[in-house]
Amino acid sequence: MSIKxxxxxxxxHNKQRTVKRxxxxxxxxxxxxxxxxxxxxxxxxxxxxxxxxxxxxxxxxEYTAKTETLETRVRASGRLMAxxxxxxxxxxxxxxxxxxxxxxxxxxKAGQVIAELDVSDLESSLRQKKLQSRSxxxxxxxxxxxxxxxxxxxxxxxxxxxxxxxxxxVKLEESIGKxxxxxxxxxxxxxxxxxxxxxxTAYNEVAVVSDLTQLVxxxxxxxxxxxxxxxxxxxxxxxxxxxQHKGKVKQLPNPQTQSQQGGGQGGIGGxxxxxxxxxxxxxxLVELDAFPKGLQRGTPLSISVVTxxxxxxxxxxxxxxxxxxxxxxxxxxxxxGNKKEVDVEIGQQTATxxxxxxxxxxxQKVVGK
Numbered sequence: 001m002s003i004k005x006x007x008x009x010x011x012x013h014n015k016q017r018t019v020k021r022x023x024x025x026x027x028x029x030x031x032x033x034x035x036x037x038x039x040x041x042x043x044x045x046x047x048x049x050x051x052x053x054x055x056x057x058x059x060x061x062e063y064t065a066k067t068e069t070l071e072t073r074v075r076a077s078g079r080l081m082a083x084x085x086x087x088x089x090x091x092x093x094x095x096x097x098x099x100x101x102x103x104x105x106x107x108x109k110a111g112q113v114i115a116e117l118d119v120s121d122l123e124s125s126l127r128q129k130k131l132q133s134r135s136x137x138x139x140x141x142x143x144x145x146x147x148x149x150x151x152x153x154x155x156x157x158x159x160x161x162x163x164x165x166x167x168x169x170v171k172l173e174e175s176i177g178k179x180x181x182x183x184x185x186x187x188x189x190x191x192x193x194x195x196x197x198x199x200x201t202a203y204n205e206v207a208v209v210s211d212l213t214q215l216v217x218x219x220x221x222x223x224x225x226x227x228x229x230x231x232x233x234x235x236x237x238x239x240x241x242x243x244q245h246k247g248k249v250k251q252l253p254n255p256q257t258q259s260q261q262g263g264g265q266g267g268i269g270g271x272x273x274x275x276x277x278x279x280x281x282x283x284x285l286v287e288l289d290a291f292p293k294g295l296q297r298g299t300p301l302s303i304s305v306v307t308x309x310x311x312x313x314x315x316x317x318x319x320x321x322x323x324x325x326x327x328x329x330x331x332x333x334x335x336x337g338n339k340k341e342v343d344v345e346i347g348q349q350t351a352t353x354x355x356x357x358x359x360x361x362x363x364q365k366v367v368g369k
Contacts, residue, residue, distance in 0.1 A: 061368040062333060063320050065360050070315055072308035072348050074228055078219030080239075080299045081280050082210035086184050090117060092175065093202040097194050102207075104192045108183040114207055115194060117179035126172040133169050136162050187211040190297060212297055217247065218283035219303045226252065226284070228307045235286045239301040247288040249305060254281040308348050315353040320366040321346070330360065331367040339367060 098118040102108055140162050147155055183189070191208040200206065217237050221229065233249045286303060321344075322329050329343045347355030360366070 061319075062365050063317050063368060065314055065316050065356065065362050065364045065366060067312055067362045068315055068353075069309065069311045070313040070348060070350065070353060070355050071306050072350055074221060074225040074305045074307050075302065076219040076221035076225065076284070076305075077300070077302050078217065078283065079301060080215045080295055080297055081218040081283065082187075082190075082212055082297055083214040083216045083280065084185065084187070084211035085190075085280055086209050087205045087279055088114065088181050088184075088207040088209065089203050089205055090181065090200045091178050091202050092117060092119075092200065095119065095179070095200055097196050097198045097200065098179075100192065100194060100196055102189045102192060104189060106189050108187060108189050108209060110183055110185045112183045113180050114183060114189060114192065114209075115181045117200065119176050119179040122172055122176050122179075126169065126176060129165070129169045129172060133165055136165055181207065183209050185209065185211065210297060215291070215295060215297060216250075216280075217286035217288060217301060217303065218280060219286065219301070220253075220283055221305075229284065229305050234306045236304045236306075237286055237288060237301055238304075239292065239295065240299055242292045242295060242299075245288050245290065245292065247286045249284065250287040251285040253284055310348065310355065313347065313355045314357075314360060314362050315355055316360070316366055317368070318349065318352060318354050319368045321354050322369065330356075332360070333365050333367055 095117040098116045100115045102112070102114045108114065140158060143150065143155065143158050150158075187209045188211075189207055190210045190212075192206070194200065194206045217235075217239075229249060229252065231249050231252060235247045235249060237245045237247055239245065284303075316330065320330055322331070327343065328346055329341050331339050332342050333339050342359055344359035345357040347357045349355070
């Protein structure tokens, strides 16, 4: 009885222990599941994808053919110059400047000495030549007194030799006289480019004298542009600090000085030949309708010459003109937006517009490129 009770008691105890283990296992699994869920990353929300619209093709610009006065112009830069202006130079090479008597900007009188070369060697030679000439003259007088003892040929030869020696004296006097650079007229020495002790080269510009009471617009277009310009053409002149002024072409550059001019001041050109000084003859001159006051020589400016003018011309922007293998055409668009190619004939052109001579009417719309 006692053993049976023990066995029953033991069995009951095992069942209770099994139940506890099961409860513990269930609890552990529950905790593990809960903890595991907290460790896992949260499921993200679905990302919103923006709507992508296809790009719109840019619409080409449209232009309207219009009627206007079309002008073709030639432009050039220049400056104000004196109508009476002269470049001065020495005709001797290798001589040194003895003295400079005038500074740039100083007024001068006609005949006033501006600079002088050191010609002491020539002056010494001239004194000797004059003494020798006086001696030769006395000998010639004596020879003529004794002409009865001389043949006509001997007398003629003596005369020739005497004249040749006198010619040497004259040349020396001329060279010494040219050593002094003098002002050709009343004015201002606007430029003096030498100083005492400098060595000079023949015909190199060393000074400029100007009459500043008479100024003129001077410009230098390119050789190609000069071919399009004629005397009397209308000009717009834009002068620094003085605004725009109207005028006409008064004079074209001297073609001879243009062909010889190598640019810059006078001197030796690239081919080794002497270059003429930079004078007003090298410039296109413009006569203004009204010359503004208070301007100075050398003031920079620009000119615009009207070489062609056509009133009532049908024009379109150059950006609307198309070309292919010598063919000119445009794309015309109608009110419904339909486009078609139309062949055209063109006239004069500017930097921004082109004249349509045939194929297009004013008011029609064309498509740009």
